[in-house]
Amino acid sequence: MTECDIPRVWYNVIADMTHKPLPLINPGTKQPLKAEDLYPLFAKACADQEMNYTDRFIDIPDEVRDMYRIYRPTPLVRATGLEQALDTPAHIYFKNESVSPVGSHKLNSAIAQAYYCKAEGVTNITTETGAGQWGAALSLAAKHFGLELAVYMVKISYNQKPYRRSIMQTYGAEVIASPSMSTKAGRKVITDRPNYQGSLGTAISEAVELAMQTPNCKYVLGSVLNHVALHQTVIGLEAEKQMEMAGEYPDVVIACFGGGSNFSGLSFPFLRHNLSGEKQTHFIAAEPESCPKLTRGVFQYDFGDEAGYTPLIPMYTLGHDFSPANIHAGGLRYHGGGAIISQLKRDNLVDAVDIPQLESFKAAALFARTEGIIPAPESSHAIAATIREALKAKVEGRAPVILFNLSGHGLIDMSAYDRYFANDLSDYHVSDDEIMALTSKLEKIV
């Protein structure tokens, strides 16, 4: 594929869904939100995309497509080395999003959101980041479009992953460890829990608060929301063409799952052929055992952040107070699943599995040694789920075509690999009691 084959549209799966996602709710009035209600917080174009339930395809602006050309189309690779190592009859393919200059798929939406902000005359933006993949992507996109960016980075990652912080600073962004003293939400957390190492939920609260208090400033989010999923469908639209060139169609599509951005991006374009009845592909979201919202959470309205600044989102959730264990897949440490995915899961259109941390690193090491690319700890969950499917196929004597998303590389996560090889990592099981305690506190609105 060449630059000419970069898609010219994104795919909006909501238009094809029989049961649409439930609306976002204003927590004060308990009324459904309209797009206009989101204009103070998000770029207008993004707010409109968030509420667009009708247009199947949405044009990718030329300026966005121009910047996609830095790294797109990304390769689709047949994982022959992994197939041989597993001695499986399955055909394993992966979409390699790690080739972006920031090392992950996150740039696909960062470019779009930064562009829309710039086009609407915004000068400053804020965001949060966990492991730093999203923050790095948005830092590059903000610099490209001439926007000032402040990133709230979860404190444990800020300290444990200094390279990602450095990358953001090299691109010119301001990076603040969260919780911080710079916001009311941050100050409250620091006061209540002085040694707290932060969470995505807290960092979102801080970024939203700063955006609301800064002139000509918008908030930008890297996952969970509908418009982010929309931008990421460039992955699956490319992969669909590439699979066609390879003469195959996936029986199974797998991606890791934090807030849903890379899972949605790869799977929705294929899912549309399920929704139309043409295909019966099996979609598997691979989440960490330590943060099992799709496999073990409840379907409920919940806040997207810890402080309760965001609208209420209809989703599978572990409760917005859930504090996930400090696993190395920082990008998967989020309590909820997003409105579209959660509806699809509720309708049994997508499936989910949870992967223990040690299994994810074992899969990562095998992948590195057979395919040459060291995967991000997040992406390793997709590899582990792929290996499960490939081994099952071998036992059952089937030869399915499995496609997974290599959402990012792990070159900035080598300290995690060191700990894995030194037998210094653990699995983290979440008890039913904890899930029930946190989710039973949620308001019953549905």
Place this chain on the structure above:
Amino acid sequence: MTECDIPRVWYNVIADMTHKPLPLINPGTKQPLKAEDLYPLFAKACADQEMNYTDRFIDIPDEVRDMYRIYRPTPLVRATGLEQALDTPAHIYFKNESVSPVGSHKLNSAIAQAYYCKAEGVTNITTETGAGQWGAALSLAAKHFGLELAVYMVKISYNQKPYRRSIMQTYGAEVIASPSMSTKAGRKVITDRPNYQGSLGTAISEAVELAMQTPNCKYVLGSVLNHVALHQTVIGLEAEKQMEMAGEYPDVVIACFGGGSNFSGLSFPFLRHNLSGEKQTHFIAAEPESCPKLTRGVFQYDFGDEAGYTPLIPMYTLGHDFSPANIHAGGLRYHGGGAIISQLKRDNLVDAVDIPQLESFKAAALFARTEGIIPAPESSHAIAATIREALKAKVEGRAPVILFNLSGHGLIDMSAYDRYFANDLSDYHVSDDEIMALTSKLEKIV
């Protein structure tokens, strides 16, 4: 370009040189070496390539080309963002070798050398690495071809760049900090200088010694030698085709210079049109101010390593006892220039400049913010030299086509960027006295 466009041959510049490089010399007998003399140390195929002065093109084995497909062809990119920032009429292109799974061009020769060792029945290999780019590349290639690998890593990098060590271990290699107690050469250095942080020269001595004492083991080198330069010409052969597709031909070709692997790889295929009289491209090797062998060294026979285990090589050198400052471009900290490049330099067919460390980081930051890719500290020297040429062109009202090699990305070198932004880096000038003291000790053989 597609996989089909990956070159099927490497280009051997020696065949086209009027003045061939002087022969390697046996330091004991003072006689010129034959290929057979190198068979105990290197794979036979590599030793034969080292001494091949006649064949212009050498076939790339299918197994090597198959593995090149993981990341080749690499992109050729017009650096429009950098051009705009410099407001220069120059057209700036770069060949992006950072897209390899290990992040640099080093894989081009690692694959070839590991393949030849395997094909000849070798089971174990040894090498040295400075910053770790070469060691990471060879670790992946060794795993692919089923070879056991021991890497001697310069101690300061072993401690300062733990991520590169982790990458090698993740691919399954054994990594030893050099100087070490595992070899006679290492023990001598540790005894003489207990706090010495190592050098490439010492690490080479250790790797050679271990190879000579291990059954069925060969030594593998990532730069300096003719066969390494040969393998790297895949870069320039691809770039030549890509420039043609862009409708341009370079007036200036620039690459950073440590032992010569990426400079040779990009420049030799273009240089052949200078040697035939068709073109008059200007070739610039960008070396660090702190290790200025091409710009300020002497042309002399010298050892490739510190202990004097290697043959004597005819080259521009600062003396094999030279201890370069601890700059972050670890891959450029080598005392000599290799036989081919040194002969070309002597004949004024290639040029060299030396770049202060701070200028290289300033260039790197500008490149990251305009082109989106954070460059390796080594590659940043090529960017700095490119910026010099582009600004000169602007003053002089010329619009040259400049092509440089982005030999690798800097995602594993972020601590160096942190220090740069904190104003915690220095320049290192080498005095004439030091150069004279070290080079006047060399035996006069020429």
